[in-house]
Amino acid sequence: MRYCFGVDIGGTTVKIGLLEESGAIVDKWEIVTDTSEEGKNILPNIAASIEKKLEEHQIDKADIIGVGVGVPAPVTSEGVVNGTANLGWKYKEVKREMEEMTGLKAAIGNDANVAALGEMWKGGGAGEKNMIMVTLGTGVGGGVIIDGKILVGQNGAGGEIGHLCVNYEETDRCGCGNRGCLEQYASATGIVRLARQKLGQEMRPTILNKEDVTAKDVFDAVKAGDEVAKEIAVTFGRYLGYGLANLAAVADPAVFVIGGGVSKAGEVLIPYIREPYMERAFFANKNVKFVLAELGNDAGICGSAKLVLDA
Amino acid sequence: MRYCFGVDIGGTTVKIGLLEESGAIVDKWEIVTDTSEEGKNILPNIAASIEKKLEEHQIDKADIIGVGVGVPAPVTSEGVVNGTANLGWKYKEVKREMEEMTGLKAAIGNDANVAALGEMWKGGGAGEKNMIMVTLGTGVGGGVIIDGKILVGQNGAGGEIGHLCVNYEETDRCGCGNRGCLEQYASATGIVRLARQKLGQEMRPTILNKEDVTAKDVFDAVKAGDEVAKEIAVTFGRYLGYGLANLAAVADPAVFVIGGGVSKAGEVLIPYIREPYMERAFFANKNVKFVLAELGNDAGICGSAKLVLDA
Numbered sequence: 027m028r029y030c031f032g033v034d035i036g037g038t039t040v041k042i043g044l045l046e047e048s049g050a051i052v053d054k055w056e057i058v059t060d061t062s063e064e065g066k067n068i069l070p071n072i073a074a075s076i077e078k079k080l081e082e083h084q085i086d087k088a089d090i091i092g093v094g095v096g097v098p099a100p101v102t103s104e105g106v107v108n109g110t111a112n113l114g115w116k117y118k119e120v121k122r123e124m125e126e127m128t129g130l131k132a133a134i135g136n137d138a139n140v141a142a143l144g145e146m147w148k149g150g151g152a153g154e155k156n157m158i159m160v161t162l163g164t165g166v167g168g169g170v171i172i173d174g175k176i177l178v179g180q181n182g183a184g185g186e187i188g189h190l191c192v193n194y195e196e197t198d199r200c201g202c203g204n205r206g207c208l209e210q211y212a213s214a215t216g217i218v219r220l221a222r223q224k225l226g227q228e229m230r231p232t233i234l235n236k237e238d239v240t241a242k243d244v245f246d247a248v249k250a251g252d253e254v255a256k257e258i259a260v261t262f263g264r265y266l267g268y269g270l271a272n273l274a275a276v277a278d279p280a281v282f283v284i285g286g287g288v289s290k291a292g293e294v295l296i297p298y299i300r301e302p303y304m305e306r307a308f309f310a311n312k313n314v315k316f317v318l319a320e321l322g323n324d325a326g327i328c329g330s331a332k333l334v335l336d337a
Numbered sequence: 338m339r340y341c342f343g344v345d346i347g348g349t350t351v352k353i354g355l356l357e358e359s360g361a362i363v364d365k366w367e368i369v370t371d372t373s374e375e376g377k378n379i380l381p382n383i384a385a386s387i388e389k390k391l392e393e394h395q396i397d398k399a400d401i402i403g404v405g406v407g408v409p410a411p412v413t414s415e416g417v418v419n420g421t422a423n424l425g426w427k428y429k430e431v432k433r434e435m436e437e438m439t440g441l442k443a444a445i446g447n448d449a450n451v452a453a454l455g456e457m458w459k460g461g462g463a464g465e466k467n468m469i470m471v472t473l474g475t476g477v478g479g480g481v482i483i484d485g486k487i488l489v490g491q492n493g494a495g496g497e498i499g500h501l502c503v504n505y506e507e508t509d510r511c512g513c514g515n516r517g518c519l520e521q522y523a524s525a526t527g528i529v530r531l532a533r534q535k536l537g538q539e540m541r542p543t544i545l546n547k548e549d550v551t552a553k554d555v556f557d558a559v560k561a562g563d564e565v566a567k568e569i570a571v572t573f574g575r576y577l578g579y580g581l582a583n584l585a586a587v588a589d590p591a592v593f594v595i596g597g598g599v600s601k602a603g604e605v606l607i608p609y610i611r612e613p614y615m616e617r618a619f620f621a622n623k624n625v626k627f628v629l630a631e632l633g634n635d636a637g638i639c640g641s642a643k644l645v646l647d648a
Contacts, residue, residue: 100621103484156491170587172488172495173414179483179589180467183621186586191579191617193505204617268502275497276481276587278490306502306515310411310494 029085030334031076031093031130032144034137034326035059037112040072043327044079047091047335049148053079054327065114073127092131092337094330095124096140100182105134108181133337137326139176139185141285142169144329149320150283158279159319160187160270162288165201166209166216170277175336177277188213192269211265214288217241221258228254245291263298270299271306278311285319292318340396341645342387342404342441343455345448345637346370348423351383354638355390358402358646360459364390365638376425384438403442403648405641406435407451411493416445419492444648448637450487450496452596453480455640460631461594469590470630471498471581473599476512477520477527481588486647488588499524503580522576525599528552532569539565556602574609581610582617589622596630603629 027046034041036059043054057075060067072095080087097120099110105121124132135143142151142159151157155174161167166188170177177184188209189202196206198219210216221244225236232254233247244262247255270282284295296316304312321328338357345352347370354365368386371378383406391398408431410421416432435443446454453462453470462468466485472478477499481488488495499520500513507517509530521527532555536547543565544558555573558566581593595606607627615623632639 154491172483172490177483177488177588180465180591181589181621181624183619184483184587184589186589186619186621189586189619190583194503194579195506202619204619268505272501272583273587275500276495276584277488278492278495278497280491308494308497308500308513308515310492310497313492 028089028091030091030331032327032329032331033072033093033095034140034330035068035095035097035113036137037061037098040068041323041327042072042075042079043324043331044083045328045331049328049331051324051327053083054324055079059113061112061114063114064116065110068113068115069120069123069127073124076128087129090130092133092334093124093128094133094135094140094332094334095120096135096137096326096330098137101134101136101178102182103178105132107134131334131337133330133334135176135178135330135333136169136182138167139169139178140329140333141325142171142185142283142329143176143332144321144325144327145283145285145319146171146174147332148328149325150285150317151281154280156278156280157283158187158270158273158277158281159283159285160266161286162212162214162284163286164214166213167286170273170279172277176333187269187273190269190272192265208265208269211262212269212288214241217244217258217262217288220261224254224258224261230254241288242291245294249294259298263295264302267299267302268306271303271308271311274311274314275308279314281315281317283317283319285325289318339400339402341402341642343638343640343642344383344404344406345451345641346379346406346408346424347448348372348409351379352634352638353383353386353390354635354642355394356639356642360639360642362635362638364394365635366390370424372423372425374425375427376421379424380431380434380438384435387439398440401441403444403645404435404439405444405446405451405643405645406431407446407448407637407641409448412445412447412489413493414489416443418445442645442648444641444645446487446489446641446644447480447493449478450480450489451640451644452636453482453496453594453640454487454643455632455636455638456594456596456630457482457485458643459639460636461596461628462592465591467589467591468594469498469581469584469588469592470594470596471577472597473523473525473595474597475525477524478597481584481590483588487644498580498584501580501583503576519576519580523573523580523599525552528555528569528573528599531572535565535569535572541565552599553602556605560605570609574606575613578610578613579617581614582619582622585622585625586619590625592626592628594628594630596636600629
């Protein structure tokens with residue numbers, strides 16, 4: 027039996043998985059992300075944790091194919107990070123360092139891209155080679171998979187789909203400094219923003235509370251038949267569907283996988299996205315499927331494992 | 338010395354090139370595209386022309402690496418076409434047929450994508466591996482090159498950048514049936530449309546003639562300092578620059594190569610595109626270069642040759 031490790035580095039914890047080559051998770055655990063001193067302990071801590079786990083499971087290092095790592099920052103195709111918002115790293119040759127520390131082959135990718143790869147391997151996109159994952163969380167992230175491989179791009183910034191402009195008339199600014207980014211409408215934060223705008227000018231009865239509304243509240247209210255909530259969902263879905271239609275014209279996917287916290291609302295989301303998508307999609311892209319992500323928090327460890335298996 | 342053939346099938350003529358492996362063009366010529374009887378003679382005519390040329394140059398078939406073919410239709414990664422607007426083909430296994438007819442390895446791609454590959458190999462994108470070519474002709478076509486390879490997509494419709502929506506408020510329809518496609522503003526036809534709109538409501542003197550204006554007239558007038566023409570160029574460049582900013586957020590290119598008939602206006606075009614691009618681009622994509630295409634009509638034969646060399 028051969029194995030590999032999948033590592034998903036986050037700002038507070040590092041998730042690590044030991045997987046069989048087939049993708050079955052043998053063990054998974056977390057360690058704290060030590061961001062002190064420019065994050066210099068992060069990779070050594072991962073390497074030590076891996077050594078310990080090999081001992082625990084009595085697995086020979088020769089049976090390990092490699093270690094894949096997802097990082098919350100752009101990662102070049104050479105496995106280099108040029109700076110991170112949350113880890114303290116500046117320029118860092120993550121692939122080289124990881125290989126030196128573990129004695130294993132390493133492959134490094136952006137966390138959102140790697141999660142997309144995981145969903146293609148074992149989740150909502152299983153069986154497909156051309157896939158776009160859209161992660162609707164605090165922000166909107168994503169990953170574009172072309173012919174089974176992550177679209178990395180020149181600066182490791184491929185698939186930054188949260189910053190597609192979907193509304194050139196927007197006057198509010200996105201966190202990135204632009205106006206009209208998809209993230210302003212389709213993230214959990216964006217949905218709250220849409221809900222507040224709507225509720226501020228709404229006279230009809232609604233179970234939503236303007237002062238204290240979450241993205242989950244909106245979709246719970248949609249499920250309860252609340253008309254005001256449904257109109258918020260229509261606005262959300264229109265921007266997202268239009269954005270995905272533009273994405274499809276570039277990347278021509280077989281399937282969109284919708285993940286992140288907002289996607290926990292479930293299948294109710296899909297028609298709100300699909301309908302405006304179909305209205306705007308180029309004819310060659312109309313046969314695309316929309317599915318929900320399936321791996322949840324395991325997408326990162328599965329995808330980073332797949333990254334090194336494919337390397 | 339080893340060689341390959343590059344074939345660029347158009348609706349009226351087929352351009353064919355005999356190239357050295359290095360990319361040097363040994364010979365190039367054209368044959369008529371026989372679209373009669375559902376285009377059944379097109380591939381046999383190409384195969385016959387190749388045989389004749391091998392004889393003429395006294396080159397042994399064993400020294401030919403293969404034949405690359407660009408087709409004016411979506412082409413799947415298996416070299417299959419599911420229908421064409423101009424050639425009469427319905428479902429056609431172009432790769433298989435071409436290989437059977439010539440006895441050579443064949444590789445088939447969409448013509449705009451293949452032209453992009455040519456520009457990456459020997460033209461404006463030389464030296465880069467992540468490149469987007471934008472072809473501003475009667476329509477707007479393009480090709481997205483990721484890590485040196487064409488982004489083909491699930492249906493062979495990757496890089497259909499003429500149908501990115503850049504104006505959600507547009508009321509006129511694009512040829513594709515949508516509204517607000519990049520093609521409606523940045524193609525030669527689109528520029529004429531913008532010019533007519535502008536000239537219809539313009540009181541200032543201009544050297545442009547509302548009844549008879551071409552895209553070339555507009556950029557000639559820009560070069561002559563005509564203020565009205567400059568404002569048309571600003572509108573053209575804004576839609577194109579905004580569209581390219583969205584493209585960059587997905588594909589993260591190193592360089593945009595601007596080609597097609599409109600690009601013959603020359604370097605004067607670039608600032609009109611770059612400025613709105615920089616205004617809208619995600620921060621990670623601001624270091625992109627803008628260059629003009631260099632291969633003109635040879636992009637297709639060069640790119641299709643490269644396609645088979647890489648296959």
